[in-house]
Amino acid sequence: MRLSGIHLAGIATHLPELYPTARAVEEGLYDEQDREESGIESVPVAGETTGPDLAVRAARKALARSGHGPEDFGALLHSSVHFQGPDGWSAHHYVLRHTLDRPVTAVEVRQGCLGMLSALELAAGRLMAAPSEPPAVLLTAGDNFSTPLADRWRASKLFLLGDAGAAAVVSRRGGFARVLSVGSVSAPSMEELHRGGEPLFPPGPTVGRTLNLEERREFWRREWARGVPPPMGNFGDTVAAAAHRSLAEAGVTMADISRVCHVGFSQLPLQASFLDPLGIDEKRGVWELTRITGHLGAADPVAGLEHLWRTGQVGAGDLVMVIGASPGMEAGCAIVEITVPRGTEGEGDHA
Known part of the structure; x- marks a missing residue:
């Protein structure tokens, strides 16, 4: 949008x-x-x-x-x-x-x-x-x-x-930045990946079942071994589609983006799911932050943008891509333009 x-x-x-x-x-x-x-x-x-x-x-x-x-x-x-x-x-x-x-x-x-x-x-x-x-x-x-x-x-x-x-x-x-575009792209055919054979009812937490995504991934490995293919799809393609859509709606290209705020995945999954699909390296992202914070749930996008802004790594005229993901599978992206010279106290005072 x-x-x-x-x-x-x-x-x-x-x-x-x-x-x-x-x-x-x-x-x-x-x-x-x-x-x-x-x-x-x-x-x-x-x-x-x-x-x-x-x-x-x-x-x-x-x-x-x-x-x-x-x-x-x-x-x-x-x-x-x-x-x-x-x-x-x-x-x-x-x-x-x-x-x-x-x-x-x-x-x-x-x-x-x-x-x-x-x-x-x-x-x-x-x-x-x-x-x-x-x-x-x-x-x-x-x-x-x-x-x-x-x-x-x-x-x-x-x-x-x-x-x-x-x-x-x-x-x-x-404020200190304009939001040029925001939106998301989903791949609902992949929703089973996060179910992993777990029954829908009664809901897991009501019977004391813990959050264990590795167990659910292992379920699909066993299914594949016995000839049942897992839900097919490449999540990196979904991430790339969300990014390209938001870039187009903002009227810019990936070459115009100064920095990318991404989720706090571990190093190899981050590379495979976000950095490679976007064609960027760790230095253009916020690995410097996420390597010490891990994955902060829904807070990741704001944590990354605040880090870049408050440390003065982006300033007036810089474009920042803020990208995230959720089970579903779904990826979302926003393109933000910094509009003041540097990260200072009282962002709203610069409006």
């Missing part, structure tokens, strides 16, 4: 204390060979701080940087990957209460690790379609994977799970 007049007025990430992967190996939580192959040096671990509270901490920073007050917001969109709190409870209204504290709609965007990019698309559509409504939407995300139902070290060989909160203020009024 090509956008007009949509800005990022403030972004922020809240990262708990980093937990070195070498320490996890020493404590028997992680295998040394897996650590070496992943290239991941640490992940943030939040202890007992909840996902919604991580989101609140990030949101307060983003709001302070945005130059917007609570009265400027017409909605809050909250994303998460893991459990947020009591069953039947509204985490998104908890985040709303502890940030804007306004009687506006709060919605949970359950789009897995693509949640914040999907929320950006929803926010942009709302702001463009209703110019008489308040000029901003608050996006938040927060996850703490320190629960008995998730083993951050062994749930998947594609990534290590890191805890984080993230937030972004999307605004018609201005």
Whole structure:
């Protein structure tokens, strides 16, 4: 979707204390060979701080940087990957209460690790379609994977799970960057890959089944060995399709992109699923960050963009691709143009 007049007025990430992967190996939580192959040096671990509270901490920073007050917001969109709190409870209204504290709609965007990019698309559509409504939407995300139902070290060989909160203020009024386009492409024929033979009912968590994507991948290896082909498709093609679509809608090419913010996959999966399909190397991405944070769930896109912006690695006129993915399979992409000279405090003040 090509956008007009949509800005990022403030972004922020809240990262708990980093937990070195070498320490996890020493404590028997992680295998040394897996650590070496992943290239991941640490992940943030939040202890007992909840996902919604991580989101609140990030949101307060983003709001302070945005130059917007609570009265400027017409909605809050909250994303998460893991459990947020009591069953039947509204985490998104908890985040709303502890940030804007306004009687506006709060919605949970359950789009897995693509949640914040999907929320950006929803926010942009709302702001463009209703110019008489308040000029901003608050996006938040927060996850703490320190629960008995998730083993951050062994749930998947594609990534290590890191805890984080993230937030972004999307605004018609201005900001430090313009969002030129945003959208996604899915390959629904591949959805079975993340089921891996697991029954749909009763849902796994209700009977104590843990998150184990490696187990589901192993299911398809066994099926293939006995002559049953797995769902076919190349996820890298889906990533490339999402990127090319957003580039075309923004009226630019990959050669115009200064940096790429991607998900926090381990080194080889990142190369195969994102870097190679996009035709870029690690230096053009944000591996310098993700190698110390791992995969932050839905917070990855904001964490990468904030890192580039706050460290001054991108400035006025630079184009940044923000790309992510979720089970489904689906990939999403946004093209962002930085519009102020450098990463400074009070992004919204430069609008």
